[in-house]
Amino acid sequence: MLTLKYITENTQDVIQRLSKKHFDGESIINEVVALDNLRKSTQMLLDNSSAEMNNLSKEIGVLFKQGKQAEAAAAKEKTTHLKESIKAYDEQLTDIEQKLTNLLVQVPNLPHASVPAGKHAEDNLIERAGGKMPLLPQGAMPHWDLAKKYDLIDFELGVKISGAGFPVYKGKCARLQRALINFFLDNAREAGYLEIQPPYVVNAASGYGTGQLPDKEGQMYHCQIDDLYLIPTAEVPVTNIYRDVILNENDLPIKNTAYSACFRREAGSYGKDVRGLNRLHQFDKVEIVQIQHPDKSYDTLTEMVAYVQTLVEKLELPWRILRLCAGDMSFTSALTFDFEVYSAAQERWLEVSSVSNFESYQANRLKCRFKGNDKKTQLAHTLNGSAMALPRIVAALLENNQTPEGIRIPAALIPYTGFDLID
């Protein structure tokens, strides 16, 4: 969430920039500012009363030691009303802080100046593109038909075992996915990321830390008995490693990568978007996460985007990078680049990666700070990106590389798959 300090010092600017995200922040921001003033004055009253109480208590202690029972008893009398007002102020303050937090979590992050205006996906800017469009043979099939033809993915079996959106991968497709995971992790390691194996289930505090809670509660699977959530992305456990942590400036940047299965309820999705591998309840993904100094976070974002580009290039997929418009960006992001690959038989661009700078928005919730070389402690910037999400990559690989003889595996993957053709 945004910091109170920033909001109170840049009120009009905040409202202005929120409007770019099509968020009408006028009333909520003004309420925040008013509540913050109330918070300060209440805190002052509370602090003064507490100070007075502390002094009285010390005096009483001294009087008792000196054996002046009567005077001590008299002093005790005076504490009664103080105690009441302290309790009242304390309750008021707690209440105000609660209200403030409730308001603040409703306010999205501010878009970076370079974010294009716009409301929908059509307003996203194509930053750059590359790769060769494949020439498909006669009778080319979408991946769900290829999956059947070569016995690669059994969607019905998944329905039987779990439900829609939980496909069963078989044979060379299962091996292809395992190969992709290793390929992505090895590349990340070579790019300087530390590999992490995180828990797939997190507590509510972690969900709040990265912003899935409270706003996107319905998107996560929840184990009620234990009050734990299945992770929608490795971003959640990996970023929460740094919750309530004060790093040293010299430790920055922190670069972590993790493979995980991801679980998403995807409530409300339907139609061609969910056909085949396009949208699943469980899928595999390798994530990259960085914690960086605020002065360097945009250079880091550029670096991360360039890194993901090397992946799609090695996979020989037609790709393009979109600079998301303000309206299409996530709640918590300040600047996001999406990667799409072309899935030739579906004739659709599929989102396979999203790389974002959250600036201090997540860090403020996480309380992830660093102590600078100047001894001052400040919020760090967090960034993350998919590198990458598997199912749509698999869909594009299957569709784009189909030949009459079978499905070709791109050269960079062959050492990982151990085969060069699915037939």
Add this chain to the structure above:
RNA sequence: GGAGAGGUGCUCGAGUGGUUGAAGAGGCACGCCUGGAAAGCGUGUAUACCCCUAAAGGGUAUCGAGAGUUCGAAUCUCUUCCUCUCCGCCA
């Protein structure tokens, strides 16, 4: 799951109602000393919020978390989370 022990600052560790943000040691930082280093000596070493600010300074809260008793709680009571040991179960 059953029985017991415990959770204190960067670390170890003292502290069972009174001026304790917290002894002591270690670590780290700075200074002195030195030709240089070590040793030694000295100083400093949390976070958040508020007041005042040019700077300095001051106040409040925090000893796993939450609630309570008390004029006063790291110390007492309750709840809860976590860790460790033994038993049980088990990939």
